[in-house]
Amino acid sequence: MADWVLIPCLKALFAEFNRIAPRRDKTTDGSIGDPAHRNRVSDHNPDETGAVPIHDADRVNEVHAIDVDKDLNESDLTMEKVVQFLINRCRNGSERRLRYVIYNKRIWSASSGWVQKSYTGASPHTGHAHFSASYDTNLEASTASWHLEDIPVALTAADKAWITNTIATQTQKAIEAKLAEIAKEVLLDYRINGTQTPGSSYQRNLTDLTGDVWFATMVGTTRGGDPLPPDGAFSQIMQDIAELSAKVDELAARLDG
Structure with a gap:
């Protein structure tokens, strides 16, 4: 020592x-x-x-x-x-x-x-x-x-490449996170009234829309139990899609802002 x-x-x-x-x-x-x-x-x-x-x-x-x-x-x-x-x-x-x-x-x-x-x-x-x-x-x-x-x-060429790749990766993650946020709001969080029956609280989101088609075919009513509109299940779905389209437009405008 x-x-x-x-x-x-x-x-x-x-x-x-x-x-x-x-x-x-x-x-x-x-x-x-x-x-x-x-x-x-x-x-x-x-x-x-x-x-x-x-x-x-x-x-x-x-x-x-x-x-x-x-x-x-x-x-x-x-x-x-x-x-x-x-x-x-x-x-x-x-x-x-x-x-x-x-x-x-x-x-x-x-x-x-x-x-x-x-x-x-x-x-x-x-x-x-x-x-x-x-x-x-x-x-x-x-x-x-x-x-x-x-x-x-x-900065060396390797430094510049690392910075570029890091920025690209972080930007991609940010975009994906924002899209996931919008998708959740449209697919899950945003609700459409599912019945006109007085007192009913039934609502559905975009992922539930296919359920209306199944009910219309197999049961003859919407998932909420209402009779189909006079124009049939297709009319109901088109109405739902119009509402969802408006919601998507609203979210897109928020993203651009």
Whole structure:
């Protein structure tokens, strides 16, 4: 078991890199320093047993810096975009957990107001970006989002296809749901008086209309028990259909509106 730990805020930063770039190269990822780092002051050294620029308030042996490989292997997401995004958040005060960032022969630090300066250290940091974090107890412990998912990137062809297909699918579902609602109102909910017999409460819907034909043929009355109209069952059904047609027109006008 290691005798040191990486501070939580940088663990969270590593995790966000993995989420936004799941296929990223991790060859030059790092946290604790190599022997060369141990021979000089560095945030890559554990703060209780190594040479570090600041000592925090706790007694936990922690590392306060990470290196993240620059190859994110995403079509429109680059380390340059990530670095600039985080630096802008630091400049506007949205992010306070970083002390400085080094990438591609440049350095930005809180102490200089996040102004870009040339970096002339032994490593040009062209293969990875370096992130050094705060030694403040609350800041180093914070696992709040670094908001890397907010970095704007261009849509890929696959993204566009997914969005198009999703919209088409949702639109189709919405249309089908509306049609089902109309069908229910016409077929089941909308009722036609089924008898003229005083005191009768018998009503029927569209699915019951065929019952009138059966009753007319086998019994000689409507399902409600009334005698057939003088013009026969056909006249009754045509009257029902006219009422239902008017109801369908009403619902169609509501849908168009």
